[in-house]
Amino acid sequence: MKMYGNWRSAAAFRVRAALNLKGIPYEEIFLDLDAGDQHKPEFRKINPQGAVPAVFVDDGPPLMQSLAILDYIEDTHPQTPLLPADPRARARARSLAQVVACDTHPLYTPRVRNRLMEAYELPRERMLEFLRFAFEGGLKTLEARLSGEPGTGRFAQGDAVSHADLCIASLWVGTGIFGVDTAPYPTVKRVAEACLALDGVARAHPLKQPGAPTQ
Amino acid sequence: MKMYGNWRSAAAFRVRAALNLKGIPYEEIFLDLDAGDQHKPEFRKINPQGAVPAVFVDDGPPLMQSLAILDYIEDTHPQTPLLPADPRARARARSLAQVVACDTHPLYTPRVRNRLMEAYELPRERMLEFLRFAFEGGLKTLEARLSGEPGTGRFAQGDAVSHADLCIASLWVGTGIFGVDTAPYPTVKRVAEACLALDGVARAHPLKQPGAPTQ
Numbered sequence: 001m002k003m004y005g006n007w008r009s010a011a012a013f014r015v016r017a018a019l020n021l022k023g024i025p026y027e028e029i030f031l032d033l034d035a036g037d038q039h040k041p042e043f044r045k046i047n048p049q050g051a052v053p054a055v056f057v058d059d060g061p062p063l064m065q066s067l068a069i070l071d072y073i074e075d076t077h078p079q080t081p082l083l084p085a086d087p088r089a090r091a092r093a094r095s096l097a098q099v100v101a102c103d104t105h106p107l108y109t110p111r112v113r114n115r116l117m118e119a120y121e122l123p124r125e126r127m128l129e130f131l132r133f134a135f136e137g138g139l140k141t142l143e144a145r146l147s148g149e150p151g152t153g154r155f156a157q158g159d160a161v162s163h164a165d166l167c168i169a170s171l172w173v174g175t176g177i178f179g180v181d182t183a184p185y186p187t188v189k190r191v192a193e194a195c196l197a198l199d200g201v202a203r204a205h206p207l208k209q210p211g212a213p214t215q
Numbered sequence: 216m217k218m219y220g221n222w223r224s225a226a227a228f229r230v231r232a233a234l235n236l237k238g239i240p241y242e243e244i245f246l247d248l249d250a251g252d253q254h255k256p257e258f259r260k261i262n263p264q265g266a267v268p269a270v271f272v273d274d275g276p277p278l279m280q281s282l283a284i285l286d287y288i289e290d291t292h293p294q295t296p297l298l299p300a301d302p303r304a305r306a307r308a309r310s311l312a313q314v315v316a317c318d319t320h321p322l323y324t325p326r327v328r329n330r331l332m333e334a335y336e337l338p339r340e341r342m343l344e345f346l347r348f349a350f351e352g353g354l355k356t357l358e359a360r361l362s363g364e365p366g367t368g369r370f371a372q373g374d375a376v377s378h379a380d381l382c383i384a385s386l387w388v389g390t391g392i393f394g395v396d397t398a399p400y401p402t403v404k405r406v407a408e409a410c411l412a413l414d415g416v417a418r419a420h421p422l423k424q425p426g427a428p429t430q
Contacts, residue, residue: 051318061366071305071309091283092278092283095280102316141263150275151276
């Protein structure tokens with residue numbers, strides 16, 4: 001597989017972590033999103049949306065959208081399952097993943113941040129209020145569900161890592177990058193850290209990829 | 216099944232349409248989102264996120280997140296498949312669904328619209344610029360992909376209706392409700408209208424549900 005990604009992309013992180021956990025070899029080409037690589041004509045031919053990740057699995061068009069790519073990997077590489085076999089548990093794992101991938105992450109992408117600043121002439125600090133609103137909405141929902149629903153175990157769904165954890169971990173890393181207060185979310189923290197401690201996930205960490213700031 | 220929904224909810228529409236297409240009986244309880252039913256303590260006990268749809272399939276907690284519910288329905292009721300069997304085609308159908316359900320719809324929910332108006336003291340008309348930005352981002356990506364990728368057929372993925380079409384139809388109905396210009400998106404229009412013409416989808420249409428404005 002050949003993946004177009006970026007160190008900071010939460011979506012690329014999820015896919016990279018799944019490939020590592022399953023031991024699937026891949027090559028990653030890192031775009032410089034700050035330099036606008038994603039908007040260049042040669043990348044728009046790959047993904048008209050100008051977004052990463054885009055993953056080539058054969059000679060056809062690339063796969064896009066992190067959750068769709070995770071499902072494809074699951075369908076074609078069932079070893080080390082990253083979704084429960086039981087439909088009810090699968091639905092819960094998927095819904096927790098989607099709290100992040102649908103309702104939270106899309107609200108703080110560079111596309112949205114830039115639009116808010118440009119269209120409403122907002123200074124960066126006021127735009128960041130919206131970013132924190134996005135994170136807090138997701139984190140509050142996750143804390144309420146993870147602490148209140150019986151399905152939570154060592155990981156978000158039971159005792160095996162799943163797509164839910166990969167998405168939660170990607171959100172958790174974002175709280176560090178953007179300085180979001182995480183004190184009110186102890187259950188999310190526990191689950192995210194259990195996932196981030198796995199070797200395949202740790203190796204996929206955004207701050208360990210080419211282009212990331214040195215700490 | 217028992218579903219909490221709302222006439223206007225794009226996410227509830229997708230689930231209602233899938234249940235109709237598969238002939239699965241269900242009861243829908245319509246919340247009044249304008250009156251804030253979704254924030255009342257009794258509904259927060261059902262879904263801490265305060266969002267519809269929430270679907271009870273057994274005595275356990277409800278299922279949430281429209282794409283996770285669609286997958287659960289697919290896993291448990293395989294008749295009239297709403298995803299292709301081939302993993303590559305499934306991934307494409309899912310990714311088109313997620314262009315809507317992840318990258319577009321979450322940007323124009325009431326939660327976000329209200330936040331923009333309150334936090335930035337925007338009049339409704341200026342908030343609607345952001346809503347149109349959200350729709351146009353999704354519609355442009357869908358038009359480029361549906362018109363340019365070889366997988367498109369009578370429907371978004373090949374010649375059978377799938378989750379992609381249900382999501383695209385839910386976005387298309389939104390363009391009517393919010394007055395978004397649809398002229399630049401002829402392929403999206405063709406695909407959305409093919410889906411909306413199906414009897415099960417037509418019966419699920421937002422404007423045919425209790426609480427919808429009479430035309």
